[in-house]
Amino acid sequence: MSMDSASGRIYSDAWHRVAGVRACLRSSVRAHRQTFRGEDWVVLRDSLGSDFFRVTADAYAFLSRLSAQRTIDEVWGDLMETQPDVALTQEEVVQLLGQLQLSNLLQFDRGAAAASLFERHQQRRGREIKAMLMGFLSIKIPLIDPDRGLDRALPWIRWLLGPIGVGLYLLLLVWGGKALLDNSDRVFDQSAGLLAPANLGLLYIGLVLAKLVHEFGHAAVCKRYGGEVHKMGVMLLMFAPLPYMDATASWGFRSRYERLLVGASGVLSELAVAAVAALVWAHTAPGVVNALAYNVIFVASVSTLLFNLNPLMRFDGYHMLVDFLDVPNLFQRSRDQLKYLGEFWVLGLKNAQPAARSANEALLLPLYGAISLVYWVVLMSTIIFFIAEQYLDLGVALAWFLFFTIVVLPLFKFVKYLASSPNLQHQRARALLTAMGLTGLSLGLLAAVPLPDRVRVKGVLQATQFRALYSDSGGALVALKVRPGSWVEPGQALLTLSNPELFFEIQSAQQQRQQLISQELQAISQAVANWEPLRRQRQAVEQKLLELQRQQASLTVLAPVAGIWSASELESSQGQWLARGASLGTVVDERAWRFVAVLPQVGTHLFEAGVLQTEIRLAGQQEFNVLARQTEVMPFEQGQLPSPALGMAGGGDIAVQSSDPHGLTAAEPFFRVQAELPDLRGQDAQSLRLLHGRVGTMRISLPHSPLLYQWERGLRQFLQRKFRV
Known part of the structure; x- marks a missing residue:
């Protein structure tokens, strides 16, 4: 027989287990009152240890009446007759006694008291060991x-x-x-x-x-x-x-x-x-x-x-x-309130008991419980990733432990709860069907329902036609033929370098060539056996002379393509020596632009179904959303980054080789995604600053796909980017 009241279920199916027991608080337990939000609570403390247990005033009214001369059923019945307004339900009494027993605050008048005490001690030690293992950090x-x-x-x-x-x-x-x-x-x-x-x-x-x-x-x-x-x-x-x-x-x-x-x-x-x-x-x-x-x-x-x-x-x-x-007890009660919400609203248990005792707590407890749980998972994940960066094997082991803790163990407890919880004794079939239905619905939504799918990759803005200039020969900067920032045509002289040493090297090579020619003529008439080595020496000198003459010609730097010559740093370098290979700026044709991004290998299959739309936003001007005209994915592996800003050394996501001082050589192959920008000269030409090499983000809209697939792809990309696995 059972009945419901405002406070919950009065009678309990487990009452027979405690009804005939004679029990009371241990003599070492001391009690005093505390007030929380105007409500009286009683703190029970074991003076022989450091154990504390906080109970409501109604619960203490029941506990204070317990004695070795009366059974629990007699005490509860007497309280129901004399003070029914403060009497606990049988379900509450069973839960209270169970918690006090595990806390070792009760003593029993029964022959097996010593065995019961030892059992409680063992249970408590087991809980402490379990808590220690679960709190491994x-x-x-x-x-x-x-x-x-x-x-x-x-x-x-x-x-x-x-x-x-x-x-x-x-x-x-x-x-x-x-x-x-x-x-x-x-x-x-x-x-x-x-x-x-x-x-x-x-x-x-x-x-x-x-x-x-x-x-x-x-x-x-x-x-x-x-x-x-x-x-x-x-x-x-x-x-x-x-x-x-x-x-x-x-x-x-x-x-x-x-x-x-x-x-x-x-x-x-x-x-x-x-x-x-x-x-x-x-x-x-x-x-x-x-x-x-x-x-x-x-x-x-x-x-x-x-x-x-x-x-x-x-x-x-x-x-x-x-x-x-x-x-x-905010931490535990917040989780109890979350459990109550699940039982009441999801499983439909109308007799479920809330942990909240007021409207404020009904809002505060689940909010704190949800935030603290999410924070714990994020914190543990961050710690594990931090450890894995230094010790990959240990990080993987901790990741599996975290997965067991937050997925496997809660799932096992939930299945056990559905199979054996007394709270579901009369509604177990309905709860099982509800749980199975919600699980199937959730998996179906995650694995089968297509949802918008977008990929964000970091890249740089480039002119379609551009050429970086480098000095082909060392020399002192004599004159700038064109002011940096000006438009230049192909073949137009940009600057002139001077290298007297190169002139003397050419003269020396020419003299050496003439000497070898004379020696060849002499060998033909006097010692034919010496002619072949002399001929090879002359050819080597002639090749050197051609290279020196080519370097001499390159002292006048010409524009390779049409565009704006950007080399403002050279304006203050008049007379300075520029070593061979020094940067001489870049010639950029600003009439057409493209955005180049890089993608780890794991993402290549993304584009098998095509690209719906590509949007580009430049760093510092995210308010401008530029729609790309055409997107091209180059399915072959790349080794050189289009900009050092895309490598980890420059703040990007692609690992680069430490031996490369320029930060352009990727540690692992990647794939290049290139989008052609529309003609922007007529729209926002003054507001949107198009600068060659400017960093931005490309957002690629793909055909819809299930969330489970998107999460799995994101995880694989993260692991490859972070740990190269």
């Missing part, structure tokens, strides 16, 4: 109990947190801030080398020092307001050992101000460390001490503000947000 290892030491230091702690200590703290922050302002011109000079391999050791030492003071700050303020700190040890944060202290006793403080102060004390302590480090850095010469101080400034200010105060991570900022919003 943040593993805590307790080592010592610092509580007695904090008791002895309590007079000093009170003094530091008193008016004099606070005044000195503020003075220290002002002093340290002034030191940074006085040296603001060189504050960021060392920032580029923070993650350099040679600096990682100092960065880690600075991190340990800052976090040690951080944890002692939490412990000191917690002790100041009556809390106990019994755990201190090492936390393996991303496998790096860092100090930690357990100051969770502050959760039991009645005053919200005290709880907030304990949460903020770590960051406040680190800011003091940053101020001291700023003073040391500002008054020391470059060296180990100076570099260590700079690292401490960074980790004790920037990193602690970005991470410790981030409420989406379960560090100080999260606990401060919980106390500020008066929403206890």
Whole structure:
């Protein structure tokens, strides 16, 4: 038999498991009240350990009536008769007792009490081990109990947190801030080398020092307001050992101000460390001490503000947000509310119990839950990609672990929930059909429904006709025949170089040639055997002479094509020596333009079905959307980039060979996508600045394709671009 009420299901199918049990709170459990958003809560604390459990006032009204002389069914029935307005439902009682049992806060009057206690201990240890494995990037290892030491230091702690200590703290922050302002011109000079391999050791030492003071700050303020700190040890944060202290006793403080102060004390302590480090850095010469101080400034200010105060991570900022919003257990309840929304709206369980207790919480909990989940996935993915760049095999292993954590494990739990959850006992078939239908619909939408498909690639703007000029012979710049920026015709002289040494080399080669001719004539009449070697020498000298004469002719540089000669840097180079191969500018015909982009090999099959439309936007003028006239994909592999700006060295996506000083030789073959631009001289000619070599983005519209295909393609392109796999 079951019935529904406003609070949920009164009777539970699992009631028979607890109805005849005699249980009560353990004698070591202490209780005191807290108020959140005007609602009374009760904090249960095990004085023999550091365990806390927060329950509603209605739940405590039930727990306070439990005793070894009465069964749970008798206590619940009595409460239903005397105070039905505060009585819990059977379902709520079963869940409450289960949670308290796992937290080891209950004792039972039964012969198997010892076995039950051992069972609970084993279950709890299992949960802790599971949490440790799941939180593989943040593993805590307790080592010592610092509580007695904090008791002895309590007079000093009170003094530091008193008016004099606070005044000195503020003075220290002002002093340290002034030191940074006085040296603001060189504050960021060392920032580029923070993650350099040679600096990682100092960065880690600075991190340990800052976090040690951080944890002692939490412990000191917690002790100041009556809390106990019994755990201190090492936390393996991303496998790096860092100090930690357990100051969770502050959760039991009645005053919200005290709880907030304990949460903020770590960051406040680190800011003091940053101020001291700023003073040391500002008054020391470059060296180990100076570099260590700079690292401490960074980790004790920037990193602690970005991470410790981030409420989406379960560090100080999260606990401060919980106390500020008066929403206890925000993290877990946000996930419970998401589960409720899924049960109620997706599976149609009208008796599902929400975690939200007010309209504000009904909005806040799912919003926080969704944002924090997305943030966690993004953070873990970023960390894994960062590790994979240095250690690919380890990164792949962590990626598989993340996939198991966010896909395989939740899917397994969901299937288990559908198969065995008591909440679905009377609606299991409907829930199964709903889940299967939504899964099939989702997969169908992702894998079969064509949606707009666009590809964005980075490229450069080029004139259709252009030619880069280089000096074919070294020489001093004598005269500019044409002013740079002018229109030139093919064959028109642009500049003249002078190289007297080349003139003397030509004379020397000519004399050597004449001498060899004379020796040949003499060999014909006197020693025929010497004629053939002399002939070969003469031919070599003649080839050298032709090359020198060609270089002499190239001292007058001619325009190879029609266009505007761009070489403004030469106007200030009059009389300077220009080495062979030096750049002499570019001749650009601005009457026709094209946009050239590069695409990794993985994307070639994209264009098998054709291109619908190509749009181009230039960097700095994204408001202009230029429609290309024609798009051509060159399906053969390329090795030289059209511009160094497309290589990783210039900020692009294509890896380049480190041996190429110009950054044009790609490390792996790529494919070239070229789009012809329409005649733009009559439209926006003054507003849209068409400059040869200007970087932009090409957006190619392809025939519609399913989202699953687009995501798979994007992932493969990302992996190839990032890791070349």
